[in-house]
Amino acid sequence: MKLKLIITCFLCSLFYGFAQNSGTIKGKIIDKNTKQPLPYVNIVIKDNDKIITGGVTKDDGSFAINQLAVQKYTVEFQFIGYITSSKTVDLTNDANFNLGTITIEEDVTELKEVQIVAERSSMVQKIDRKVINVGKDLIASGTTASEIMNNIPTVSIDPQTKEISMRGNSNVRVLVDGKPSNVSIEQLLQQIPSASIKQIELITNPSAKYNPEGMSGIINIILHKNSQDGFNGSINSGVTFGITPKTNSALNLNYRVGKVNFYTNYGFNHGKNANHGFVESERTNQENRQDFQFNNKNNSHLVKFGMDYYINDKNTLSAYTNQSFTYGDGNGFTTVIYDDAIANRNTNQLFGSNSTNKNQTYDMVFKHDFEKKDENFELQLNYSHTVNDENTVYNETISNPTESFERTNLVKGTTDYFQMNADYVNPISETLKLELGVETRIQNSGNQFNDINPSFTSANNSFDFGRNIYSAYANLGKQIGKWSGQLGVRLEYFDLDANFAIEETNPAFSDTQNISDDLFTAYPSAFFTYTANDKNSFNFNYSRRVDRPSIGQISPIREWTTPLMESRGNPALAPQFTNSFEANYTRTTKIGSITSGVFYRSISDEISRTVYNDPNNVNRNILSYANFDNNNAYGIESSANLKFTKWWSANASADIYFKTAKGTIQNANMNALENAEVDVTTFNARINNSFTATKDLRFQLFGMYRGKDKGLQYDRKAMYKMDFGATYNILKGKGTITARYNDVFENMRFAFDGKIPYRQQGAFYWESQTFYVGINYIFGGGKNRALARKQRDANETQGGGGMF
Template identity: 80%
Template sequence: MKLKLFITTLLCSITFGFAQNNGSIKGKVTDKKTNETLPYVNIIIKENGKLVTGAVTTEEGNFSITKLAPQKYTVEIQFIGYTTVTKNVDLTTNANQNLGTIAIAEDIIELKDVEVVAERSNMVQKIDRKVINVGKDLIASGTTASEIMNNIPTVSIDPQTKEISMRGNSNVRVLIDGKPSNVSIEQLLQQIPSASIKQVELITNPSAKYNPEGMSGIINIILHKNSQDGFNGSINTGVTFGITPKTNSALNMNYRVGKVNFYTNYGFNHGINANNGFVDSERTNLENRQDFNFRNKNNSHLIKFGMDYYINDKNTLSAYTNQSFTSGFGTGLTTVAFDNPIANRNTNQSFGSDGKNKNQTYDVVYKHNFDKKDKTFELQANFSHTENDENTLYNETIFNPTQSFERRNILNGVTDYFQLNADFVNPLNETTKLELGVESRIQNSSNRLEDVNPSFSSANNAFEFGRNIYSGYANIGKQVGKWSGQVGLRMEYFDLQADFEVNQTNPSFSDKQRVNDEIFTVYPSAFLTYNANDKNSFNFNYSRRIDRPSIGQISPIREWTTPILESRGNPELTPQFTNSFEVNYTRNTKLGSITSGIFYRKISDEISRVVFNDPNNPNRNILSYDNFNNNDAYGIETSGNLKFSKWWSVNASADVYFRTVKGTVQNSNTNALENAEADVTTFNVRVNNSFTATKDLRFQLFGMYRGKDKSIQFDRKEMYRIDLGATYNVLKGKGTITARLNDMFETMRFAFDGSIPYRQQGAFYWESQTVYVGFNYMFGGGKNKALARKQRDANEVQSGGGMF
């Protein structure tokens, strides 16, 4: 009898133990006025006022919280710009509660004081991308997009070449408001004032919905766009003090009345940038030291103007234009001093360069919402025109015996880009969604270089480039319980024509080259997500991608030149293909969310740098590009957005990349071309601390470490920096004063040591230690509309092939 009683008691205890954490609460959140579902709404579970757990709603507005003890709880539904809704739930009588549809309304009072620019940047991990909401701390870290990118996880900017890379690879596609630009990435990032940026999206492994360019994925820079009722705006202006002062300003305004919303953004950037460096070369019989001093004065204007017309609840017409104007004047001096000046002639080369760039982009979108929920059709047209002119005068002096000559390069470039696409989304049922789209992209570019050299032969070089891409895609997504998946296929037909012509005088000479290429390619993709519970989720994905050579990589027209080095493209380049695999894990804790991931890339026909001797000048090298054999790359990264206390929060990220770099160099003694490769391990860390001293005063402490890197030519030494900043709210919260000291200990520099094709070492320095002082002010007093926020203020790319 005692044994039966013991067994019964034990079984009851076990049953009670399992049951006491088997409760659940689920529901769906919608906008009270529009009845549309609201994603990423905070669901807070409390017991007697103490936080127990929480979650956020899915893209469809649903939430489900499990493993709850049979107790009484308070459920709070919180969303920025909406009134908080509270529900009392009793799991003691019913362990599984369905709250049904919860409609929440806008908080008009709160929205009148909504901040256009947040104090602190934050990162949101979404299904297929990381979204960095740019706050005043990032704006204060630099005057241009190029400067703030180094503070963003997984992204790096080369301080000398301004080349952008993601996950240790420079094959990345950069978009502005979801659209490509005719301007080179390096130039584009220096044209955009940091104060004009609202968000940066990192899409490391895009689906078949998106264009497949960029082995490392896509970086989408989103400019400010408001949609508040009435007249609203903000102004952000600042000065960076270094060797010379630099200004960075932006004005954002919108006016919404009735069915029409007008918005505009104006950004201005002005300043002089000075940098210098040296290279010591130990090339046999040509040992020398090169000293470089450069000074560039740049002015850039960026204007965005757009309109949204809400025809009715089902139809919306939107249009905008981006206009950017950049002018710059640069001067420089390169000195080459040989160890044996008797055998080799020392050289001084000075230059003055006057450059202008103008870009015009026009975009029109029509969107139709069907009666069926989430069923949409979108038609979009985009056109951009870019003009790029440069006039550079070189003065070169060669000593022993002294000889001087002038050389003038006149470069004129024009690029036109047209894109037309249609996208259709149809939820077949509550758990299945179909996406279809077609797209046409047409690009034409012409570059002409007039090389005027009175002392030697002159040449007129012309490069004509045309590229047409026609594509279609299909995605099908399915959700089964805790699992959700998506498979997709993108098909593209690619047609390229390139013509290069050299007309040289004294003596008379003419050479023509033509390149034709036609490729039909299929790009599959697959995504699988497993939400184990509220705190743990896993994501597995695969995609095939392509890196088509850019105009700069294939144009044989000289890009730049020094007395002993010249850079030019290679018209014979072919595309490289990549199979990319990725696994991510997200853990939600009481402190915040942490996302970790690993990736692997299988690369074929990799495009890389090549160095060889100039056949017309044995003392000068040519820096170009070529295709190489297959390659592998993989890496590990983790990032977190954590709040340790009410006064201390941290955004942190760390990553390590492993890859093999390949290239071709010319033996400096035999002139033979040799293949070279190097195994590379790169480690990076970024930590951004935010300290809240009072309601109006905050401090930021930012630190980064960029580990050693390796290329075919040289090993790049490590670099690191520490920034300290503060923000103070004034004018009843409508104004903010920001101050920041960048690179407190002046440790940033580009230092290298190499042995291929010969021993060389050097370093380059720039104005890394600067002080920024800025002021932000908001004016107007309208309120956001839920529909406007969901469709535009979130500034997410909503159609696939179209936007990309």
Template identity: 65%
Template sequence: MKIKILILFSLLNFTFVKAQNSAPETKNIGNVSGSISGKVVDKKTNEAIPYASVTIKDGAKVVSGGITKENGSFTISNLILQELTIEVQFMGYKKQVSNVTLNSENKNITLKTIALEEEATQLTEVSIVKERSSIEQKIDRKVVTVGKDLVASGTTASEIMNNIPTVSVDPQTKELSLRGNTNVKVLVDGKPTNIDATQLLQQIPSSSIKQIELITNPSAKYSPEGMSGIINIILHKNANTGFNGSINSGVTFGITPRLNTALNLNYKVGKVNIYSNYGLNHGKNRNHGYVNSFRPSLENEQQFEFNSLNTSHLLKLGMDYYIDDKNTFSIYTNQNITNGSGNGLTDVNYLSVLNSDSSQLFQSKSDNNTQTYDLDFKHDFTKKGENIEFQANVSNTKNKENTTYDSTEFNPNSNSSKINIVHGNTNYIQFNVDYVNPLTETTKLEVGAETRIQNTENNFDESTSKPSVFNSTTADNDFTFNRNISSLYTNYSKKWDKWSGQIGVRIENYAIDGDFQRNENSVNPTTSFSGNQTTKDNIFSVYPSAFFTYAANDKNSFNFNYSRRVDRPSIGQISPIRERTSPLVEFRGNPELEPQFTNSFEVNYTRTTKIGSITSGVFYRQINNEINRTIYKNPSDSKQDIVSYSNFDNNNAFGVETSANLKFAKWWSANASADAYFKTVKGTVENANTGLMENGEIDVVSFNARVNQTFTATKNLKINLFGMYRGRDLGLQFERSPMYKADIGATYSILKGKGSITGRLNDIFNNMHFQFDGSIPYKQAGAFYWESRTVYVGLNYMFGGGKNKALQRKQRDANETQSGGGMM
């Protein structure tokens, strides 16, 4: 990987030097060329301004350019002998324009000192991290722009997700859900990743995130995977002329401090734009909990303690090259490196003297490395709005885990030690071609194709020392899993009067081939297992979608949409090789698992008032072949349950939600949201009394609310107050108690608006914890606690210069819905 990164840096560095030191090709006659030199200073202080942008134009056409050195000087060579225009600009200053004439008698011109006048309002145009987060409702998504208030609420993407409307992260398992459903697809910059969403969100520093898009009903252009929708995380990418950037760094103080920092850099000159983002997240987490179980004849009390230390590095490096007005080439890479270590203790105390108490201590080390490379070429035709785009995305993920379990049963000769070593390797390739043609001013046609190829290999080795006379297993398990998806799509959109609409269809062929080799040898021969399990499937599916918007007037608009979606089983849900284990629970997949399909309907209403906008909506999902968890007794250990997955009958879910982005006064603004979900939870559990498997079903109503308020105390001081409430949630096995918290923070601007200092106290009353009470398959109750009350202190600073000249984001990266007549 180091060699690949070195090569990429070398290529980008070569392009950087060429862009800075070489002028674009010019038509010189007889090899006669000239040069222009000068120096740029601040008009008030007379201090040199480094990295100011210098652009040389022939009329409206850019012919050359560069940036000033540390002492403010510059020299632009290889210029044609003619009349030229010079533009000098720097962030926060007014642009300076002048004309010069190069001829045979005056080929090399040294200009008088160029003094730039400060323009305070310029900073607002290039603010990289906003003071306050904002929410914008679009036709098929909510777009949350991440401000300093959200960055300060948590060091990772996982922590700030709980502050996003309709999104929740389970505080114990870190499992992500959208609209109360965990079947959600996570993208980074519009692209899938090889990393499990639970792990991915804990690796991305919150300060590296620019926007979070909640796409609850994607159009036919996008993958139909994810029953409840798509969450697209957009990382920072600046596009200002010249050299500029920002640094955002903070420390969260809990029991132990945690670091969260990000550096954004951008250099744009002439036809080349080079950008990078580096994020670092480092820190230790501690949590503990208990579970009291009243399983007949096995009543027990379990105590848990967990400690983890994780360091993650996230690098995004890319370049846009504007070949000409019609053609653009882009390349970028994401490099994610995560190292983790942890330890934990589980004590099981049985209430009956007939059962021996036990204790399990584990120590774990893990490494995860993901490399992603993306190439994009876009061609604009002569016809306005007509274009074709080719894109290729390649990624590789390697992970390694080494965990030691030391178990003790308080019985003679019952100690055991197990070492689990897991190696995984996943390769992913994606190709896209997208064509857009505005047939008329009010109609548009889109067609495209996509191919996705994923290959995964995994090896699980378990060795045992000090074997227990009751149960001991040595395992050498391997699996390979191949998945190929080929897709074609088309969208047709039209605008008429106050209506606009888009209909589309996507067809896909889905093929999987999995080979799972299980070799598990126990001291008890009757529970040993050796053999292959395979899974193969080939499914052809059609996914229609429809979107309609009615704008009654400037203040009222309605949106109606429908799409068919699919939730395909993940590798973890399919693999029969155990994923993780504890003294009383083991997790395995089900190779027989099939995809579930969903018909999703939505209606949204947006009301625009003098103080802001309010969006309310209702949704309904009809689910076929639903995937749910199932629990059954481990045939190798009567004290242990196996948690797996299975397909069930059809199901229905619906909900209502509302969100508002309001400004009550010049000094008071707020983002608020509330939602309620109504669903039926199904699953299979084992009856603790009879030992038989039984289907369970229960109706659930859950309610959530969030309010994020900002108060402007002075020109430089802003105070932020956040509160959230997550209502009780009833599952098939247990009822989760309500959760709520309140945060308070403040941001103070410094250095004439170029920097800011942020402080925040999270969970003021220290009442956030996970508590449950269950009765299926047997009575149990418990709670888990973590470092919820923390103090955050952060610094944000913007530097460099250049007038904001934002590039048009590639359509697929922004995941924008395309349509005719500017309606979507």
């Protein structure tokens, strides 16, 4: 049902409500073949082709349209996948007209065009977020969520660390189906097959209804969930050919009968990735070149199973579970060759690693709709358990004189997460709405780290982390003419308790550290929208946010090591707070919509990277985190969803960010630490074109440019690429073959040039130039109700304490 039709029905119903109406039209609609009742069928009341009012059928197929003037009407019955039919009703003879049971039949031609996965991705701008509907073009651009994120506006993935950033900042919160995960973001994005993704939501400035974590906002990944009657589903399978082949497959199944809907999704990802790079350092008297070679093989399985039980018109019970399993093994070889091999000792390091990650998530939601329209209560329970195991062996050989030693890192980590929240929505009047909610989050993590070193002192380290958050929020929304606004506040009590213990074979080096913190904070938010007309709208919003250090940022356990660098967290790290402001303008034209906006962020106690010398090894640096002074960041961005002709459409975006990067560096020739800062301007652009050659054949052309980025230690050089692909429909539209050639000119690489703390330059390369071929097939039957269902049934995030 088009938006204009819905608005017209609403306005007309208001107008007729002021008149003295007493007529009623009622009836019941069923499927002609199955004789089953059809809920959510659109009922349209017309007077000489002019729409007067309307409604939808209930779960039992019944409907009743009241307060009608006593006259003649035409009643139309419209439903996705069915032939529209109509009947004439004369209320002058019978003011309470009962149409009885009406049968409508499927439109077989239309059903052939219903597809679970669209040919091309589309972007929808909503009041508080951008929604990317993932099409086959994005699925073909990469085998995992991590790889397709680089094709999403405002989002970037670091090709080496896999760190995700939005609007140039890595403090971003990533959710799956509106829920947090115990798995690290980098690992999580590698686990999710691209074919399992239905939508990606970008929430750059969430309201008080959402958790305030993540300075850059929230990215919510929504997995497929179908809601058609009967048994149906789809299968996606593809192979990416690079240096080594990689597979990516997903199976979606759905079975709906009566009041119960069952659905499941299985995703499988397998592949071996080869990376290499070099770093040339010009440190005085220690000039050297480091060469790196890495090979990693991963097998990941993601299973989602859930059900919806429609108890009655007012009550719904939903539950699902996500189960993910990832098994990885890798190896790497690092060489350090000094220009002066006599004064310095050349080093070779070989490592082999095995890792396992298992995550279990269970979720249950009960929703009750009150008699008043849009008044509802929702209760949600969520629990997840994650286990991480790692076994890495380092073999290092140093020349002049020859010396070798072996170190083994054994890491075992577990995390338990529990969340309970309740949300209440009450539309007090047609222009005033109240939202209330409470939430409890309890997280407990434990890490055991054994550093086995036969040549030196060995250590058994443990890190226990407990974090409890209790919160409540309130939002009040009001509409006055063309203006609408919402004011809200979220109150949170935060309690942290962490312990780190070092037990070494040499008791002199043993130590115990305790970290505790408790904080009560208010997070206000404000949203204002001005809709000038149906083509122009403006949005202004503000929110206060927080970035609490993650376990990896505060854990002093070593994350990784090379002959000249080691990464570990900082237990003394404190949260950073951000005041975020945004203004957006949306213009709707004949060829599509364009949204442009500006943002400004004021940051206190900013968390940033810091580098200092290892006190136990003057030739090694420690990479960690620290809090710095206040900082500011601002930017401009624009995105468009355009259809130039019947055969050419495009999604395009561009953004430019301005910020000041701050951190601590250590002078290469002195042990003193010194603060440093640098002003950064970064420009990014993307465009995804879709060309329709025939009814079944389409081509895609994608281009991306990521501008030069400055850092405290080095400047990252610009990178860009072009992808070309095609899709062809087969089997009467039920199947689609997709082919895509990524990075046609092989331009992608991570190259840098730095002068602090000493001159260094280098580059890292990965399998960016690949060829993908895949197939999507839809099977089964049933009447498509997904487009007519409530927002929950579309599996979209509704937000608030109930979802975050």
